[in-house]
Amino acid sequence: MDILIVEDDGETARFLAKALQESGHRTVVSEDGAEGLYLALTEPFDVLVVDRMLPRLDGLALLETFRKAGKTAPVLILSALADVDDRVAGLRAGGDDYLGKPFALTELLARVDALGRRPAPVAAHALLKVGDLSINPMARTARRADRVLRLQPREYQILEYLAHHAGQVVTRMMLLSAVWGYDFDPQTNVIDVHVSRLRQKVDRDFPTALIATVRGAGYMLGVPE
């Protein structure tokens, strides 16, 4: 993917670019808001990573102008202000996701991937298929091979979210926010236990495991290569 990074701290911008490049993306870095906006408006990018506080043009103002110009590329806002109010302000200005500083690189990579490969706007009732796993969002049921999986409601929600992002890393924070609607970070590893229960039902009796743990990052649903 082509990714524009608008971040005024040169050091941060460099390690972001390096990490994204190592994941196979092409990056362009701008260190000020006005130039960043110019680049965003004149060149096609798949994802924008925009810091909130920027010289010359504030990140939110950049974002608003970008959206008013009719641009739809997904934007991830980075900010040292990570309070709920700031998050709401960022999403209201047209951001698609919001990540507080400091962040784990794996979290950032997972979110950029999720934004860049957002599921095509398929009909909500279309079947989701990953290998021999198929999910029916209308009936909220899942089958693997010929077997119907008996899932608790939350387990089903986790599985559906993973399936929507099949092949991408999904972090614990993403699951907590998408499935439970919580923005805080529980100190106990509650998400791991939920996923391990889901895994028992999805993978235990099958030769290939579809739910993989990505060390230091989160989980990924997919057919192992």
Add this chain to the structure above:
Amino acid sequence: MFRNSSRTFRGTLTAAAALAIAGAAGFVSVTRSAEGLLDAEVRAEVADELQRLEEIHDVRGEAQLRRAVAERIALYRGRTPFYELDDGAGTLTSAPSRPPLAGLAAGWHGVALATAAGAESQVLAKVEVLADGTRLAVGRIRTDRAVLHRVAGMTAAAAGGVLLVIALVASWLVGRSVRLRLEAITRATGEIVDGRFRGRLTASSGHDEFDALGDHINAMLDAIEALVDSQQAATTAIAHDLRTPVTRLRGRLETALRNGGEAELREAIGKGIADADGIVAAFNALLRIAKLDAIPGQPTPCALAPVVADVCELYAPVAEEAGIALVLDLAPDARALAEPALLSQAFANILDNAMKYTPGGGTIAVSLRIAPPWAEIAVADDGPGIPEADRERVLRPFVRLDPSRSAPGSGLGLSVAAAIAAHQGGEFALGDARPGLVATLRLRAV
């Protein structure tokens, strides 16, 4: 006497100008009325005299009228009562020269007449034309307008002057008292600008609007002082307590750099990242607490059972893995003032804390009940509990009673829960579950 720029001075001037305009209007109106009254008397007298003369004419005839008029002219010669008659026999007049009313239409006329003394008098006269064509006129002196105006003007000027002086003195006194009170308030608020929050305004003996303003300002100062104190406490806590983890991080990195092999370096960096995350989590929690303290929440009525049940559901698998029984007893219809997102976080922190300190095989009992005016969410565990003396202290940022600091977390979970409770207009308290700890979150029931 006045400070030129002061609002009081301008107010006084405005009031004096308004007073002057009202006074002038009053003076004109009073003078007019006086003139009308005086004229009315003259008119009545003239009308009476005319009637008498007409009667003479009608009853005793033309010749008798002429005689009566001639007698009256003779009697009043040289003085102002005025008569004039014009009939078939010629013209009689009080005037020394030509008859002044000859040719004037019937009705009232004001005329100036020269008296014998050479002065001039203002006379109000009425001309009547009798049935046989005889013109009869009678006049009486009118009070001199100039004199009336002079007397009235002098009286008005004197009264106005006295009034103006009274008005100026009164408004100076009022203005001065207002100014002194305002100066006291300005002085007190000026101290705040200079950063001194301890001073307070003193109330006067009465209880007027200025005291009400003073009370408001004092309340504001109390709030500011509390805010500054809490900010200072937070700053002190951050400075004091973040040093420990930062020192640990620094030491870890330094040791690894000095004598570490590749594997040791990797491990140290991994742990260093975890340390940094912990520091940031603690820092965020402290900022969170400071912000919650500073801005009151806007809780709205909210059903509590689903919020509590959702968080319990999040933790249930963890409890099960740890062999802890999570027992729920929730009043289904309990409603209270709360913001669900904040309530979730506060309750999750409380439950998280209970999980950490409850041994395997233990029980955590979550209850939700109404105890007017509160809706109470209580979490009781059968862990080691917290000694009574420490319960207050543990809610302060950064206190963790376990000195080994083995349990993960920033140590701020319960402090954040307490800050959220206060922010939502509720309370948070720790008690004895015999054995174990019971943490109670109280919200305003609706």
